[in-house]
Amino acid sequence: MSRWRGNPWAVLLTLSLGFFMTLLDMTVVNVAIPSMIEGLGASLDEALWVINVYVLVVAALLIASGRMGDLRGPRTMFVWGLVLFTAASVLCGLAQDPGQLIAARAVQGLGAAAMVPQTMTIIIGTFPAERRGAALGVWGAVAGAATIAGPTLGGFLVGAAGWRWIFFVNVPIGAVVLVMAVTLVPDSRPGVRRGLDVPGVGLVTAALFCLAFGLTEGQRYRWGAGIWALLGAAVVLLAVFLVYQGARQRGEPLLPFALFRDRDYAVMNVVSAAVQVGMLGLFLPVMLYLQSVLGFGALEAGLVMAPAMVVSAVLSPVAGRLADRVGGKYVLMGGLALFAAGLAWLAAVVDVGRAWYEFQPPLLVAGFGIGCVFGPMVTVAMYGVEPRMAGAASGVLNTVRQIGTIVGSAAVGAVLQNRLxxxxxxxxxxxxxxxxxxxxxxxxxxxxxxxxxxxxxxxxxxxxxxxxxxxxxxxxxxxxxxxxxxxxxxxFVHAMLPTLALPIAVIALGAAACVLVRRRPAGAPHAAPAAAPTDVGTPS
Structure with a gap:
């Protein structure tokens, strides 16, 4: 292994496998929701918390864990996060009631939050500028592949071995990634030591919790005064967080406002959140519909999504290369437009008594669109970011995406519950x-x-x-x-139509936002490379 230690592509493979695990566990749960509801005696809003608590913890702690990577070293944080994630996966699989599963998912989210921001930080420090675009394209493609692989892989595991194995499968994968991380990834230090903004983390965590709880539990409590008070508190806490961060801009803010001076980066944050709302809007109601209304098994429901997954996975690297030639702006706009069109077509097809093949044309269109989104989105976002801000930019971009997942899951779930x-x-x-x-x-x-x-x-x-x-x-x-x-x-069919209308509208807004992306000439250089981190590890 010594000759592979520090090899950029071996490092990228290791990081991509870990990144894939954390993102897979955001979507793989969707296909298992009906089985978990039945096996644990849970209700829909409890099942939604199995999704939301994971994303909530990840979103709240991503930027903070990026700062901890600066203090302790990104590889150290990646390894400890991986160990915690894998151990929590065992607890998830052993859960005996909804409360135990939700608690274990929160711990799993803590591990994922420690891992995710380190992946882009290490990639930027490992790859030279001329190859960084390709590496980030692979990183973005992994995000897309994990998002759409979840339902198919989850369906296979649930159908073959039961819902608990969507968590147990992380154990052998985590063990392999742990060995690869220790032996292949150099133990580096960025050379910049920053403090941890505890009040900022507390404010943003409280705001996200109030938002997620209010949207997820609103229907159970019939949208009473307490629910609206929580949603109002979320808005107030977010405003206080932004004011507090504004006062810290001369120091070490959790959210550096300077990042958003780059218009492309700001727009891609909006697009990233919109895409996550769209993904949850696709998977959550459709998986319930396939199993609850049409009576498909978990594996059958997952296989319905498989062709779209293959199309997206094959297209992602092609879209990345095409973005280099014609500009990510147009690839993104086209991909988002196709994604929205596929969802609209799917909404028109949904009915009682449908056959699986009737869903393939709209799902293939949506999959084609998804394949054109993830790689170009990351490349456009990081194109003009200054190297010294790359770590913060990675943390913020990932955080905004997870906030989109929280809002998407909670909002889509709220609309579905209300309309149902x-x-x-x-x-x-x-x-x-x-x-x-x-x-x-x-x-x-x-x-x-x-x-x-x-x-x-x-x-x-x-x-x-x-x-x-x-x-x-x-x-x-x-x-x-x-x-x-x-x-x-x-x-349920009648409730799906307004439910799907929400993600369609959000994705269409994301496509419209891409008009603001600057047109860059083909072959234009990326931002100057970040200073290479110092390898303080001992060669093996």
Missing amino acids: AASLREEAAARAASLPPGVRGGFLAGFDDAAGGGLDVGAGRGGAPVRVPPGTPPDVAEHLRRVAASTFEHG
Whole structure:
């Protein structure tokens, strides 16, 4: 291994595998939600917290862990984060109730937060300027591949071994990456020592928690005064955070405002958040729809997404090279437009009783668009960033992307829960007339109260308990169950249309924002290289 130690491409492979693990665990959970709901007796909002708490911790601590990388060394932080992430994955797989799983996911997010910002910092310090664009393109492609590989890989694992294996699979991968990190990645120090802005971390964490909790739990608490107070508190805390950061700009701010003087970097932060909203808007409702309405197994649902995943993975490096020739601006605009068009087409196709192949044309269009986004987005964002700001720029860009994931998951989940509760009541009222008078009241009450305890959806779950009164004739009981199933299926389909409208609109806004990106001449040099970090490790 000694001759490979410090080799840029060996380092990139190691970092990419670790980065892939952390991002995969953001999307792989989506396909397992119905199985987790059934296996742990969880409700939809509890399942959403399994997603959100991971992203919340990652988003809140990314910039701070980047600063810790400056203090302790990026490889050291990467290794310790990897160990924590892998150990927490075991705890996730062993969880016996929703609370245990949510707690373990929070610890897993802490490990991921320690790893992610170190990846770009080490890449920038390892690759010379003339090869840095290609390396960052690979890094961006890994992000795209992980995002879309999650449903397929998750579906395979859930179908073959159960939902717990979406976490257990991290153990052997983490062990391999740990060995590679210790033997291949030099132990470097950037040479810049910065303090840790604890008040800034606290403010942004509190703001994100209030936002995520308010959006995720809003339907359960019927959007009462307490929920709106939390959302208002999120806005106030964010404003206080920005004012506080403004006062620290001459010192060592957690959020350096100077980064946003580069218009391209500022626009790419907006685009990055928009893309994450779009990804969650695609995976969350579609995975529930495929399994809850169409009755697909987890593996079948994952395989429905597989062709789009392959198209995106193949296209990502091609899009990166094309961006160098014609400019990332136009590749990004085209990719985002195709992504939005694919989602709009998918919304038009969704209905009760659809076959898997009917979803392939819109999903392929969306996959084609996704493949044109991730690599060019990172390249455009980092193009004009000064080398001394590269670490901070990496942390901020990743943080904004994770904030987009939090907002996307919570907002899409909130719209889905709200619209599903309303459509279930409407569908139940329309179908109750076909039931005997003795069971109508209980049938309507079940769907009316569905939102109060958290909507109960998943494989074979109908959104509300169907209670058959004692002594009901078998034929009437069977008819009641069929009507309840039909109510849920049609209600879910009706709820999906406004749910998908949200990510479509956000992605379209992201595409429009790309108009502001500067047109750079083909072959123009990137920003000057960052000073190479000093290798303080002992050659092996």
